[in-house]
Amino acid sequence: MNETVLSTLEGPIAWITLNRPERLNAMNRPLVDGLIAALSAAEANDDIRAIILHGAGRAFCSGDDLKDLDAQTASEAETQDWVEAIQAVTRHIMRSRKIVIAAVHGWCVGGALEWAINCDFRLFAENTRWFFPEVGYGLFVTGGVTALLTKQVGPQVTKELLILGERHDAQKALETGIAWKVVPDDTLLDAARQFALAIASRPAGAVADVKRAINDGFHSSLEDAMAQETAATVRGFLSPEAQAKAKGF
Template sequence: MNHAVISTIEGPIAWVKLNRPERLNAMNRQLVDGLSEALAAAEADEGVRAIILHGEGRAFCSGDDLKDLDAQTASEAETQDWVEAIQAVTLQIMQSRKIVIAAVHGWCVGGALEWVINCDFRLFAEKTRWFFPEVTYGLFVTGGVTALLTKQVGPQVTKELLILGERHDAQKALEVGIAWKIVADDGLLDEARQLALTIATRPSAAVADVKRAINDGFHSSLEDAMAQETAATVRGFLSPEAQAKAKEF
């Protein structure tokens, strides 16, 4: 049984917790595979409307567990498989029809920070610290952030964050748009819960369509975006749930 990630269901919410606190929830294969399994299970559960991703202990996630990664013994095929497993989680988050909320505290580093950027809403606790160490180590980022960050914060800030790799606080995350909101450390999970419950009151199909159109819009042309909008709007107009809410309004 995989204990590196623990998933529980609370009404319309799937709580997905990174659970290697003795290693600050650092990413090893067990954690990456466990997260992928938890996200797949939440996606398949029709009752789940939002997923809250958070970490046990003193950190959200301290990035790759360098203790478990040894370039001296890993083959090219094994390394390729490892990176593709990390990238697969990005696709699960961004292509999910559920809203994924990141509740971030403590350290949030590297690949885990990239997963956070993939999430739909990012709540940062006041004492959160974060940075991208990869380029400093001669490595490279994942999670599509070279495209996502460039369009969110601009090429100059993206180069600052990725190339310089400096450590930042929660306020910096808010200023550059990585954090959606800063909350008190002891109120982080309650704030995430309330956000998830609010999302759960919205029509599920409309929420999923908006998420997909916005995420795809990062890379699509105007024509592609409008085609997706048209299809989604037609589905909305034909939805009895949407019609009932519009009449109520």
Template sequence: MTDTVTTRQDGAIRWIGLNRPDRLNAMNGPLVVDLTRALDAANADPDTRVIVLYGEGRAFCSGDDLKDIDSQTGSPEAAQAWIEAIQNVTRQIMGSDRIVIAAVHGWCVGGALEWVVNCDFRLFADDARWFFPEVTWGLFVTGGVTALLTKQVGPQVAKELMILGEKHDARMALRTGIAWRVCPADTLHAAARDLATAIIAKPHGSVADMKRAINAGFHSSLEDAMAIETEVTVRGFLSEEAQARVKAF
């Protein structure tokens, strides 16, 4: 366990929890660093077959912590480092030969929602609420979703979700395919464990090869999309208009 991320081993399942419940698990520097370390450790552990990513408390994650955003993006160098750290989590999830399950409840916003899109299976509780706020603030998305989500839902729906930035419920997540399944909030972790157990029953090498092959075929432009996202997100963080909008929010 760290200050901002919890980990526990449950057989071959590694549970990784975002742990800033007083801030709805909002993303700040320590959380991203701790999450990176937790994913590194899980990916290096031969006894871990499945990773479950979830949020402690009342939400999965409310996106960037706006109270700390100035400290992360106060200069071009700081903004670049911050976005690269966020993008590195995407690389760890998608490049892992473990299956990564997102167990989403409460609010799931912005960069955290983009991490969820990166996961192999996305379970949403029926109380989940989600949206992409970045364009509304004059910023930009991360996690390769300009490629991943567009291929998944089509360009028109991707534009609706990311340009309009409206708040949606779990049913919309299921309708668009962002959610794999929706379940009652009080059964979310049990459903994640059942799914993980079913995956663990399969041969690890075959599962890892299948994930790698599907990702290579479907997400071939991931790095190009992330490079564009990083450039535009850094520019947005340094924009006076975007800073004003974030502070007003």
């Protein structure tokens, strides 16, 4: 049984919880595979109208588990498979007919931040801290964010966020549009719940059609962006220099 991702049903809501709190929910293969399975199950359940993605413990997700990175032992095929699994999460979120809400608190870093950006709505707790560390390691981003962020915040801000990799607070996320709303820490999950219920009160077909039409129009270059990201990310993961920098961090 995969316990790195928990799925709980509450009426029309599927709560999907990243559950490695001892590692700040850092991404490893069981977590990624568990998330894909949970998203697939929610998608197949006609009673579910909205999905809330959040993290157990003190963080949403701290990005890749650096203990698992090893360019010396991973083959190119294995690395390609790992990056494709990360990208599969993006496809599940963005192609879902359900509205996916990210309820973010604590650290939200790297690939996890990219997953949050893939969600339809992003609620950040006031204690959220976020950044893109990948380029600083010599790695690369995923989740289609080279296309998504550029369209959301413009090319200049996107380059700033990705190249400098500086750490930011929840207010910065709100200012850039990465966060939809910022709420007090102790109200995050209830705010997500109430919003999910509001979504669920709307006609399911119309909501799904609106999501699909907006995503198809706004994110028309998503697949091209993700293909470029995958190739660059595989190169980064296989680079001993990049691995050394990541592990040093």
